[in-house]
Amino acid sequence: MILALETSCDDTCAAVLRDDGTIASNVISSQGIHDRYGGVVPEVASRHHLELVNAVVGDALRQADTDLDGIDLVAVTQGPGLVGALLVGIVTAKAIAATRGLPLAPVDHLQGHVAANFVGPDPFEPPFVCLLASGGHTLLARVEEYDGFEVLGRTLDDAAGEAFDKGARMLGLPYPGGPALERLAADGDPEAFTFPTAKNVAGLDSSFSGLKTSLLYAIRDLGEEETARRAADLAASYQSAIVRALVDRCERALDQTGLDRLTLGGGVAANGPLRAAAERLGANLHVPDRALCTDNAAMIASAARFVAPVAHPGYLQLDAYASGERALA
Amino acid sequence: MRTAVTETVSAEETAVVAAELARELRPGDVVLVSGDLGAGKSTFVRGALRALGVTGPVTSPTFTISRRYRAAGRELSHLDLYRLGDLAAEDPALLDDEVGGERIAFVEWPEVGEGWAAEHGRVAARVRLDHAGRDRRVVTIERP
Numbered sequence: 001m002i003l004a005l006e007t008s009c010d011d012t013c014a015a016v017l018r019d020d021g022t023i024a025s026n027v028i029s030s031q032g033i034h035d036r037y038g039g040v041v042p043e044v045a046s047r048h049h050l051e052l053v054n055a056v057v058g059d060a061l062r063q064a065d066t067d068l069d070g071i072d073l074v075a076v077t078q079g080p081g082l083v084g085a086l087l088v089g090i091v092t093a094k095a096i097a098a099t100r101g102l103p104l105a106p107v108d109h110l111q112g113h114v115a116a117n118f119v120g121p122d123p124f125e126p127p128f129v130c131l132l133a134s135g136g137h138t139l140l141a142r143v144e145e146y147d148g149f150e151v152l153g154r155t156l157d158d159a160a161g162e163a164f165d166k167g168a169r170m171l172g173l174p175y176p177g178g179p180a181l182e183r184l185a186a187d188g189d190p191e192a193f194t195f196p197t198a199k200n201v202a203g204l205d206s207s208f209s210g211l212k213t214s215l216l217y218a219i220r221d222l223g224e225e226e227t228a229r230r231a232a233d234l235a236a237s238y239q240s241a242i243v244r245a246l247v248d249r250c251e252r253a254l255d256q257t258g259l260d261r262l263t264l265g266g267g268v269a270a271n272g273p274l275r276a277a278a279e280r281l282g283a284n285l286h287v288p289d290r291a292l293c294t295d296n297a298a299m300i301a302s303a304a305r306f307v308a309p310v311a312h313p314g315y316l317q318l319d320a321y322a323s324g325e326r327a328l329a
Numbered sequence: 330m331r332t333a334v335t336e337t338v339s340a341e342e343t344a345v346v347a348a349e350l351a352r353e354l355r356p357g358d359v360v361l362v363s364g365d366l367g368a369g370k371s372t373f374v375r376g377a378l379r380a381l382g383v384t385g386p387v388t389s390p391t392f393t394i395s396r397r398y399r400a401a402g403r404e405l406s407h408l409d410l411y412r413l414g415d416l417a418a419e420d421p422a423l424l425d426d427e428v429g430g431e432r433i434a435f436v437e438w439p440e441v442g443e444g445w446a447a448e449h450g451r452v453a454a455r456v457r458l459d460h461a462g463r464d465r466r467v468v469t470i471e472r473p
Contacts, residue, residue, distance in 0.1 A: 009392060082394050083426060136392035157371060158389045166366060166391075209389075213367040217463070322397040 001064070003071045003096070004301035005057065007089035008081025008109045009136060011294075012052040016064035016071075017301035021119055024064030026291055026298040027056050049088040057092070060297070068100050075304030078106040079321035081136075086320035094316060103309035106318050107300045113265045114141060114149050115303035116292040124263060124286040129253045131278075133246060134266030134294070135161035135176075140204050140253045143263075147306035152253050153204025160242055161268045163208035167215050167238045171231055181235050182271055188236030190273075193218055195241035197248065204249050204256070211241050239273060247277040254283055261286070269293040331472045339464050343369050344376025346468050350454055351380035356403065356431040359450030361439035364458030369466050373458060374407050374435040381405060381433065390437075395427045404432040410441035425449065 001024065006013040012029040029052050061067055076093035079086055097104040113132045117124040130141045130149065138155040158166070161178060168177020173184065195214050198207040215238050219227045227234065250262055262283040268274060270290050278285055292299055310318065337343045350360070360377070362370045375387040382400035390396040390409045398405040406427045428434040428450040436446040439455075457469040 080393070083397075084424065134392075154386060155388055156386065157375075159392065162389055162391050170366060209367075209371065216367040322393075322395070 001066060001070050002073045002075055002105075002301040002304055003057070003060065003068075004075040004107070004297040004304060005053070005089040005093050006077045006109070006112070006295060006297040006300045007049045007053065007085050008077045008079070009085065009295055011296075012049050012056045012088075013295060013297035013300075014053075014057045014060035015297035015301050016060050016066060017119065017298060017305075021123065021302075021305075023119055023298045023301075024066070025060045025062075026296055027060045027063065028291065028294070028296055029056055049085055053088055053092050057096075068096065071096075071100065071102060073105055073304060073309055074100075074102050075105040075107055075300050075307070077109045077112065077300050078318060080109060081320070081322070083320045083322050090318060090320055094318070097315060098312060101312070103311050104315040104318070105304035105307040105309045106315070107303045107307055109295075109300075110137065110139070110141075111147075111149065112299040112303045113137075114143055115146070115306070116265055116288045116296075116299035117143075117263050117286060118146060118305075119298060119302040120288055120292055122286075124261070124288075127257075127259055128261035128263050128286070129250065129257060129259050129283075130263045130265060131246060131250050131253075131269075132265045133160040133268035133274075135159055135165065137266065138206060138208075138246075138268075140249055142253070142257050142259070152256070153206065153249060156201065156205050156207045157209040158207075158212065160206070160208060160246060161266065163212060163242050164239075164268065164271075166212050167235070170212075170215055170219055171227075171235060178267065178271065181239060182273070184232050185235040185239040185273075186232075188232030188234070190236040190240035192230070192233035193237035195237055197241050197245040199248075204253055206245055206249055208242065208245070211238070211245075239271075243271070243274045243277050246274060247281065250278060251281055254281065260284055263287065265293050267294045333470045333472075335468045335470075336461060337466050337468060340369065340372045343372050343458070343466050343468060344379070346470075347373045347376030347456075348380035350456070350470060351377035354381070354433050354453055356433060357429060357451050358453035359428055359434045359436060359446060360454045360456060361446060361452060362435060362437050362456045362458070363439060365460065368458040368460055370437045370458060373456060373468070374437070377435060378405060378407065395424065397427070404430075406432055406434045407437075408434060408446070409437040410446065411438040413441050 015026040016024040074097040138159040140152040141149040164178035168181040173180040455471040459467040
């Protein structure tokens with residue numbers, strides 16, 4: 001079995017994947033476990049990864065009904081992400097591998113999101129177009145193989161999840177803003193306001209900073225009272241612009257590649273209107289379970305099956321890489 | 330202290346002002362960039378990083394807190410402290426590598442953490458961006 005760790009951003013994650021590709025456990029620190037540690041929600045750059053990592057690994061093994069004797073390979077996210085956070089996972093993985101005499105598989109976080117499609121109750125096989133949209137990343141990938149992908153387009157500024165969160169912040173909604181904005185939007189008219197969808201951005205890249213500024217000016221023009229009265233319409237129109245921008249690019253990517261298989265990943269894949277709009281494209285659509293869409297370690301274990309494992313002592317040299325430091329496959 | 334105030338009419342012009350500042354920077358410098366949501370902080374930093382030779386995507390560091398770049402033999406970083414809220418609850422050592430040393434760093438929301446960024450590097454400039462209607466911005470640059 002594979003034991004995987006993922007600490008690239010806010011959550012401390014560990015998972016165990018069986019040899020037949022089924023998930024034995026998938027533990028994510030922000031989803032319940034932290035209640036046992038005084039209700040602390042882990043934050044980036046905090047000591048919390050360090051405080052939680054041993055407990056999260058222990059829980060992943062326990063829930064998988066195994067211990068380190070049952071593990072054949074240790075996998076860990078190497079990047080991209082915040083180096084300080086990544087190092088907690090990398091050092092822990094090295095320590096486990098070294099003390100147990102196991103090989104170690106370094107995994108790219110974005111490849112992990114792609115590999116989330118290869119596990120679960122209903123695995124989805126290449127080739128397909130993958131839209132990955134989260135708080136930290138927004139990209140379209142062409143996936144032809146299990147061990148790599150080609151970037152077709154990416155955001156030029158803000159990520160889609162970040163656009164949701166910043167819009168929510170402007171509308172006075174609580175963090176995390178994505179789900180709160182979606183709930184508010186359910187009561188609004190998506191055509192009440194016209195927000196830009198970055199149509200002028202060429203090819204398959206996207207841009208959300210202009211949209212963010214448009215919402216800001218709409219709120220300023222309306223004034224406090226009218227903004228409060230029309231908050232649902234603002235949320236619905238803003239959400240609609242994000243969804244249209246993403247789905248338009250998915251459609252272009254399907255056209256360009258000639259593929260008829262599409263997957264959604266990242267936290268934004270949980271958005272109902274996005275799923276509905278993606279379904280209307282008519283392609284064969286796959287959306288992994290929510291626990292596999294947000295940051296998690298099961299996807300890292302899944303990707304590790306297609307990475308050449310590094311033996312001792314080679315893996316002791318492995319270092320974290322931040323965003324933008326390593327060209328993607 | 331020298332203060333320069335420029336009014337720009339487009340994101341492109343804001344980027345040009347940033348590029349001019351970037352050419353003065355030396356290794357170890359920190360530029361603090363303040364302004365409201367949508368004021369153009371990331372546009373400004375992108376303009377500066379382009380001038381320093383970054384050719385790839387320069388995307389928002391809001392979620393990852395910091396993004397690093399390497400261009401023309403220099404180490405660069407772009408931070409956004411907004412999500413940290415209060416560094417007192419954090420371990421600042423985890424961010425020490427992101428500023429100072431030989432690195433040129435641009436820090437958005439530098440107010441967070443009560444001036445942590447200013448203490449960890451040599452502040453070369455404090456930039457403030459203000460809305461002046463639609464795409465117009467007032468860019469205020471203070472140099473020590």
